[in-house]
Amino acid sequence: IMADNFTPVDSTLIPTGQIESVINTPFDFTTPTKIGKEINNEAKQIKNGLGYDHNFVLNGELGKMKLAAKVTEDTSGRVLEVFTEEPGIQFYSGNFLDGTLTGKNNIVYKYRNGFCLETQHYPDSPNQPKFPSTLLKPGENYKTSTIYKFSIEK
Template sequence: MIKEDSFKDVINGEEIGLYRLKNKNGLEAVFTNYGQRLVALYVPDKDGNFLDVVLGFSSLHEYTEPKGGYFGAVIGRYGNRIANGKFSLNGNEYTLVKNNGENHLHGGVTGFNDVIWKTNSIGSNAVEFSRTSPDMEEGYPGNLDVTVTYKLTDANELKIEYKATTDKATPINLTNHSFFNLKGEGVGDVLDHVLTLNSNTFTALNENQVPTGELVNVKGTPFDFTTPKEIGKEINNSHEQLTLGNGYDHNFIVDSSKKNTEGISFAARVVEPVSGRVMEVYTNEPGMQLYTSNFLDGSVVGKCGKPYLKRGAVCLETQHYPDSPNQPKFPSTILNPNDTYSSVCIYKFLVE
């Protein structure tokens, strides 16, 4: 379905193309340098049958249209919401582009998901993208040099490594916004996917879907995924936070008490019981956004020619907490000159 010619173009003098990664086990990941989007990801089921498990489109122009949204894209400079599109830093107040009501969301009107990235190196199982985000782009201070490397390992891991440096202090919170359906993209909803989260708390939202600052214990709530539970089991519960999020659209605090020597912690595990496909998530980030595609409504048709339904995918976005620049009690997201931002996300695929 994913043809090279459908992604070849030149926009503003910059070439856009398609990049395929493969490992020895037959897994394949397909990227475009337009927004660093993961266009397709083919993984096997328990019988060895491969299917594409990420939502997206079969041509570049569909990603450049409004419906392209954030499917499969890198998100920056700041993933998630910043309240009122403002923050103060070192005595200066910065005003960001508002693109989510009164909020700034996912980097603004032209975030990292809608720009063209330089392709530095290409191999059979790895690709590296880079770009300099100029000072005051979408309102952020500093010239930010960003490099993101994707590697498809022979352990069936899609490993994403983010690096960045800046010449002025600036907030940064990069993530990947892939929409996963382990049945296959466009195949119904994910309410029967069984989810486990390594998290005992989440950040509560207000009516504008930004954190109140309160950390809520998941015990006794529909947000308790500390033991395996179907995503849909309590998604329609009347809990106030589910109402505010229109479902799950919350940042969970990753329990890092058992992180490895590289600072990587287990964050999540998703099982699709019929196919036997399993995805695990690992990260060095303190949080992860669980989003259950609450705003898909069937109006967008994807690669397979099927409409993308509400709850038709699950996003597990490793990150710092939303609105951290305005929340002094949250872990800091400020990158200073002479320091290096380093973030890792690993999506590992198994069968059971």
């Protein structure tokens, strides 16, 4: 994840309004790191999210298209790259999957059997003065783009 910072959450998963560094924490995905490496860490933020359910503050200029995240799967060589104009990306590690959802080929989605990378403005932005504004005034337009690019690297 191309982010040096994230927005910590309270025990109800609402952002605290702070922005903290990911460097040398369980949230440090600035270099290739296995998703599950620190997912059971005893850090307060991992406990608050029951794993990862946090917004990452993307590096780069606000409103400019940029690489937000890259995920690779070594065995198949599958690659997912996420590009966005948004200032944040929510990384969710399937902490609330409980086996009640069934997908393609009748595959049951169990605890942490998947993940999401959702581009966005920071959660709770209207209530957090340090976060980029989400206010849209009458007569203004809002447009944003996100690209999910899939490929194979061998």
